[in-house]
Amino acid sequence: MIETATAESVIHHGLDLGADFAEVYVEKNLSNLVSTLSDRVQSVESGIDFGIGLRLIFGHKVLYGYTNQTDLDELHRIVTELAAKDLRDPLASAAAFDFSQVDQRHPAKRTLSAADDVDSKIDYLLSANRAAKAASNQISQTRGMCKQREQRVMIFNSEGLFREDTRHYARATLTAIAAEGNEQATGQWGDGGLIGWEIKEQLDPQKTGHEAARQALVNLRAKPCPSGRMPVVIGPGFGGVIFHEACGHLLETTSVAKKASVFHDKMGDMIASEVVSAVDDGTLQNEWGSINIDDEGMDTQRTQLIKDGRLTSFLVDRVGSAQTGYARTGSGRRESYKYAPASRMRNTFIEPGEADFEDMIKSIDHGLYAAQMGGGSVQPGTGEFNFAVTEGYVIEKGQIKYPVKAATLISTGPAVLKEISMVGRDFSLACGMCGSVSGSIPTTVGQATLKVDDILVGGQE
């Protein structure tokens, strides 16, 4: 994408102006999006993103710029402009590039640069639509989406690092809308991975359509959700968003280094119930949040965040490491060349436990079973988080009773981690997009079904 001599010149220029560290991040991104509306193809969109991100570090200060242009004069101009207020005599010297092959942990076959597979994607989405519509004549509409992306990156830095990687992402979702009179409700199902379009072999359009329709139909007959503090059983897979919001973001050095995380001084402390062990793992083959190397060029790894309730690691990028003293964990990630990297999650999950689902339900006199979760958000400084229940049921006297709609769960990270009393065996992962300071990136959440003894449920009754 660019010549190594160009990268070398830019890095030398940055160091000549006094930077301690200089980095060149080059990205070319191919994308393809197929959208359907019920039984018709609504649109096929494609594009090429290309740009170069330039990072200089002076002490703890990060200077960042980007451009779409590859000519050396423009790259030098940006470096000069970035460093204009920090000029000093050179302190560091650049090491010669030492190209290091990336260990390809996540093989992909049907890649976007080879073929866009539009016919196959349309076939999948229309099949899923038919399955959803066949579930009930109350399914009035479906919206399908297949997105494929191929991201090629080159990373050079003044320490001699030179790495290249290509990431292949594929994801498909179907949203079903159920209608009766003026009432409408939605359900959604999908999956994705760091993989080519061969993911289609894992995606059963019948299951996708049925599951999206089932959720929509359940929500159509759902009653208002009760409000107040109560025990909640949270289902597997995307239920893991509770850990992502309640704890994961608070363990990123992006917040920890600024002391903007409630956990910044808790390393080694019991921050969760002893049934909670949690991991952030970039190595899981072909999972949506996996990577080969992070966006600073470091090999990915499995990071044990919490072991039996005790905080064992933060998520650490280069700048976070310099600021906190903790070793890097290969967690420097960014949406694109438009963002400087920051410490971010990969595949983040609570490890499975030994509890039975039935025992969790039986242990509750009045509570909520949150079978499916939506997204959420957190304020790292206070740990206050929220996340949405998209399929929920009231539990009464140890039994699941009737479906309820539109509920939000809120608490704080430190509080909810200590309220997790039971973790089941039915572990699974689910993919999502996570937004933060370095943009929107693919992340996976996961867990087995677990029980939170006390959390605020915000419903309409």
Add this chain to the structure above:
Amino acid sequence: MSLHSVIEAILNRVIDAGAEGDLIVDQGQSLSLKARDGELEEHKVTSNRILGLRVIQNAKVGTAYSEAVDPEAIETLVSQALTNASYAGEEPSERILPNANHLTTDDTLLCPDDESSIEDKIDFALWVEAALKAKPMVKNVPYNGVQSGFGHRSIYSTAGLKADIRYRSMSAYAYALIEDGETNAMEGAGQAARRFSALDREALVSKVYQAGVDILQGKPIPSGRYDVIFDTETQSDLLAVFAMMFSAKSAKDGVNPMRDRLGDAIADPRLSLFDDPGDSQGFGYALFDDEGSLAQQTPLITAGTLQTLIHNSATAAHFGVTTTGHATRGPRSTLGVGLHQLKAQPGPSTEATCTAGRWLEVTDLTGLHSGANPISGEFSFGASGYLREGAQRIQPVRNITVAGNFYSMIKDVRDIGDSLHWNWQRSSCLPMIRFADLSVSG
């Protein structure tokens, strides 16, 4: 190859293929500064350019975009758009408008010269962080920044349209973490303007600090039904979440619950909402939309009755009406619709009347992206604010949820104030609205 030549080559290639099309070219530069512990923590300088092509061939629409402008990328851009169109379902209502106008906006208004230096902006960023950190109980200011941006959008079509919009924006924001013993709170605020000199650092610091101190000792209130007034910012955010109710595109797609409700009473008879692109005080000020159609004041709800949905040329043709000048399209996106800037007629009551008795003032909503379903209208958000008795704040409130159904809520209005307030991003200008009996969990 100059950009002008690239644009010409792309449109000629589309015409040669027997298609019609339009091309959006977005270019811009920006500066972003963040401060930490008295020094700049981040200094970001960007320049970007992107081309987005839409083609229509045999009544089928395809789009493609590219940030690269080398000959290979340009050829790929056109061929991909044409190939994409071949897969799409027929869309006979979507056409390139027969519009050969040359349109521009007033640079003195939207893109005024900015005399401020980078030193001025660095000084602003450092001053805001230092001033907040110097306040009692402020532990740190983890999120803060000053940003300036210049953007230039050009729209060209095979019909001869050439439209240019240049704009400049300045903004500043800060979030302070405030602690008192074991209790903490993080509050923030922002400002936006077209000139740097219009940003007010003292006001920003004062607002952030006061909000943090005021909410610090907040506690839940008992669950129940409360009258709720959302403050200017949260009310604007809430309406934006449910703005799909005005979208003719969503109606065409069968997901807008208001699609068959034109002429129906859908809101309190004292509520009148309209889109007002001609008000230059707002950041949504526009003379034309992304198809080059005239942007015009559009009544949405008048005295509680749904007047119109917002249209681009394609939705208008589908429904047999004329476009309302609300087409949206970016280089990466297909043709859609969007509001320019939402306004309301002032209500009949003074704000003192609106705020009589006991009510809940909501100053922050969390989970807006996940806790709402615009199709059903159901919502449930985390919230904070103040329990109030008349004008008096009697208790700061945190860790509660507010839930309801938006489409029911706008029918169940207790009162509407007679003053209008812009939100800080200047995207809407609305009165105080007191909603009756929302469900609050504490």
